[in-house]
Amino acid sequence: MKKYLVTGCAGFIGSTLTDRLLSEGASVIGIDIFRDYYDVSIKRHNTASALKNPSFTLIEKDLSADLEFLSEFIDRSDELVIYHLAAQAGVRKSWGTDFRIYTRDNIDATQNLLEWAHSRGGVKNFVYASSSSIYGIPVDLPMTEDHTVPAPHSPYGVTKLAAENLVRLYTANMGLPSASLRFFTVYGPRQRPDMAFNRFIRAASDGKPIGVFGNGKQTRDFTYIDDIVNGLRLAENSIRGLAMNLGGGNRVTLLHAIETLSNVMGRKIEIEFSESKLGDVPDTWASAELALTEMGWKPSVSLEEGLSREITWLMS
Ligand SMILES: NC(=O)c1ccc[n+]([C@@H]2O[C@H](COP(=O)([O-])OP(=O)(O)OC[C@H]3O[C@@H](n4cnc5c(N)ncnc54)[C@H](O)[C@@H]3O)[C@@H](O)[C@H]2O)c1
Numbered sequence: 001m002k003k004y005l006v007t008g009c010a011g012f013i014g015s016t017l018t019d020r021l022l023s024e025g026a027s028v029i030g031i032d033i034f035r036d037y038y039d040v041s042i043k044r045h046n047t048a049s050a051l052k053n054p055s056f057t058l059i060e061k062d063l064s065a066d067l068e069f070l071s072e073f074i075d076r077s078d079e080l081v082i083y084h085l086a087a088q089a090g091v092r093k094s095w096g097t098d099f100r101i102y103t104r105d106n107i108d109a110t111q112n113l114l115e116w117a118h119s120r121g122g123v124k125n126f127v128y129a130s131s132s133s134i135y136g137i138p139v140d141l142p143m144t145e146d147h148t149v150p151a152p153h154s155p156y157g158v159t160k161l162a163a164e165n166l167v168r169l170y171t172a173n174m175g176l177p178s179a180s181l182r183f184f185t186v187y188g189p190r191q192r193p194d195m196a197f198n199r200f201i202r203a204a205s206d207g208k209p210i211g212v213f214g215n216g217k218q219t220r221d222f223t224y225i226d227d228i229v230n231g232l233r234l235a236e237n238s239i240r241g242l243a244m245n246l247g248g249g250n251r252v253t254l255l256h257a258i259e260t261l262s263n264v265m266g267r268k269i270e271i272e273f274s275e276s277k278l279g280d281v282p283d284t285w286a287s288a289e290l291a292l293t294e295m296g297w298k299p300s301v302s303l304e305e306g307l308s309r310e311i312t313w314l315m316s
Helices: 012-023 040-051 068-072 096-120 155-174 196-205 225-235 254-265 289-295 303-315
Strands: 002-007 028-031 056-059 079-084 123-131 178-183 210-213 219-224 240-246 250-253 271-274
Touching: 002 012, 012 028, 012 040, 012 225, 028 040, 040 056, 079 096, 096 123, 096 155, 123 155, 123 225, 155 178, 155 240, 178 225, 196 210, 196 254, 196 303, 210 254, 219 225, 219 254, 219 303, 225 240, 225 289, 240 289, 250 254, 250 303, 254 303
Parallel strands: 002 028, 002 079, 028 056, 079 123, 123 178, 178 240, 210 271
Antiparallel strands: 219 250
């Protein structure tokens, strides 16, 4: 039987992927330890509809610990696709003593899962959720996989790059099929509450000024969640160990994004500027050519449309 293992299945992207797989009739095993980086009740809510589906099994375990328990849920004969999305997210928290949380959940947990996948065998693909933050501050834009030298600008980025390199090593040395997808600022329904659009929409709807770190001229290549999930699904068949950008083609300044938000919400938004934070990068912009040629991936949701869907979700 074919099974999908989704790690981080209670999070923003993992829960949306899980719902998509279940809607396709797949059998899904989800793992999440429900870390309290943000309100755990949001994660409970994210998994609520999947839990009503008999094809879904939720395992509340830590991926950085012994993974023997997985053999209870996955038979040796099962064909397995692993979507590894579990991680400690967030650039700003990754400085200082909290770094050890990042090494545990982003590096140790990934190595542990890779080792389990390799020793089990029968893995059709290991798809890893990497990040644009592995690039740091690039000399040239857009960022391309073969020309932009990875030089993370935050401890978070260092751990995401380390894990991506571990995936590459298991493919090169052990023949584990894999794909790494470098997501660029993902937004839409279920977006994490610490992320900019989620914070902005809540503040604006309460009539409060929104807080912007820096002068607002920094650019981001915003990528809508459904485009990311489409990329994850296409990556199931990309088994050559490539690392590919998934960037939404919506590269704008933060000020432009706020203006779009103001138009979509039909209200004036006041901005409160403060110093930019350690680890923030001035620009991100993906070349998505490789994902197009390798998997036929193309983002399709405009910033206006995606923001309007995120607003509808948050307001409900
Ligand atoms: N959201 C974005 O814009 C973005 C951009 C680039 C990359 N990514 C990557 O995509 C993935 C998903 O991000 P997200 O925004 O959905 O984050 P999220 O925090 O909503 O989800 C991650 C989930 O992983 C779980 N988790 C963490 N450590 C674990 C462990 N040791 N064992 C089991 N579960 C564990 C957490 O409880 C959480 O529910 C992450 O790998 C992140 O680095 C996200």
